[in-house]
Amino acid sequence: MGGDPILCLNIVGFPKCLPIEILSKILNGSASKVKEAGAIVIGGHSIQDNEPKFGLSVVGKVNPEFVYKNYGAKIGDKLVLTKKLGVGSIITAIKGEICSDQAYNEAVKYMTTLNKYAYEASKSVKVNACTDITGFSLMGHGYEMAYGSKVSLHFDKNKIPIIEECVEYVKDGFVPEGTYSNKRYLNGKVYCECEEWFEDILFEPQTSGGLLFAVGTECLDKFKENLDSKDVFYEVVGEVKELSNKYIYVK
Incomplete structure (x- = not known):
C-alpha cells in the first residue's frame, strides 16, 4: 500500500x-x-x-522507499481504524429487502468514501504497518498484521466503531456467509470477550472498509490532527503488545 x-x-x-x-x-x-x-x-x-x-x-x-506494508507493527504502537464496521450485514439486509433507508444511506456513505484521505493524513507521520479492512474482516486482516509482525493486537471492544443500524440485522441473523468462513479460518488465533452478535461483526467481510494503522505513540497526536484536518472518521481501537497465546485479543 x-x-x-x-x-x-x-x-x-x-x-x-x-x-x-x-x-x-x-x-x-x-x-x-x-x-x-x-x-x-x-x-x-x-x-x-x-x-x-x-x-x-x-x-x-509507488515510491519503493515508502511502501506501506501489512507487517512491521511494533510493541507499543496504537491501532487506528478509519471506518465503522457493519457494512456487510447491511448489504445482507438489503438483499433480504428489510433494510431501512437510514441504514442503507449510512452503508453507502462509508462504501463511497475513498481511503485516499486517510492515506494522505498519514504521509507526514511514521506508519509502522497498515492494512485495509475488506473481505477477511477486522479480525482477519488484523491477524495478518499480527502474524507478520510477530506481535499480538489488543482491541478495546468499547472503542471499535460499528454502524448502529447493523446491530438489529445481525441479531436477526442477517450475517454474510463470509463471516463464518473467517471464523473457521481464524479458529484458535483470536480471543474475544464479547457477545455473539458483536463477534459476528468483528468477523464480518467489509466492502470498501477503512484502513487499520499501527503508529508509534509519539506520532499519534500528529496523526489525529491530520485526520481531523481532512475530516476523516477514525477511532483509536487498541494497541500492539508482545506476542502471547493469541494473535488477536478483543476485551
Whole structure:
C-alpha cells in the first residue's frame, strides 16, 4: 500500500435482461470516484454475464522507499481504524429487502468514501504497518498484521466503531456467509470477550472498509490532527503488545 493510481480500465460483466441505463449509472459512478482519486479511465472490457459484475484494473506508482506494508507493527504502537464496521450485514439486509433507508444511506456513505484521505493524513507521520479492512474482516486482516509482525493486537471492544443500524440485522441473523468462513479460518488465533452478535461483526467481510494503522505513540497526536484536518472518521481501537497465546485479543 501507499501507491497513487494513474490509469484505470473498466471490467464489466452484464446480463441482457437488465436495462442498459443501469450499466450507465455504474460506469458514471465509478468514473466520478476514479476522478476523485486522481486517476483517469482509459477504456475497458465487457462481456455478457448472467450476473452483473464490475471492477477496475488499476495502474499506479509507488515510491519503493515508502511502501506501506501489512507487517512491521511494533510493541507499543496504537491501532487506528478509519471506518465503522457493519457494512456487510447491511448489504445482507438489503438483499433480504428489510433494510431501512437510514441504514442503507449510512452503508453507502462509508462504501463511497475513498481511503485516499486517510492515506494522505498519514504521509507526514511514521506508519509502522497498515492494512485495509475488506473481505477477511477486522479480525482477519488484523491477524495478518499480527502474524507478520510477530506481535499480538489488543482491541478495546468499547472503542471499535460499528454502524448502529447493523446491530438489529445481525441479531436477526442477517450475517454474510463470509463471516463464518473467517471464523473457521481464524479458529484458535483470536480471543474475544464479547457477545455473539458483536463477534459476528468483528468477523464480518467489509466492502470498501477503512484502513487499520499501527503508529508509534509519539506520532499519534500528529496523526489525529491530520485526520481531523481532512475530516476523516477514525477511532483509536487498541494497541500492539508482545506476542502471547493469541494473535488477536478483543476485551
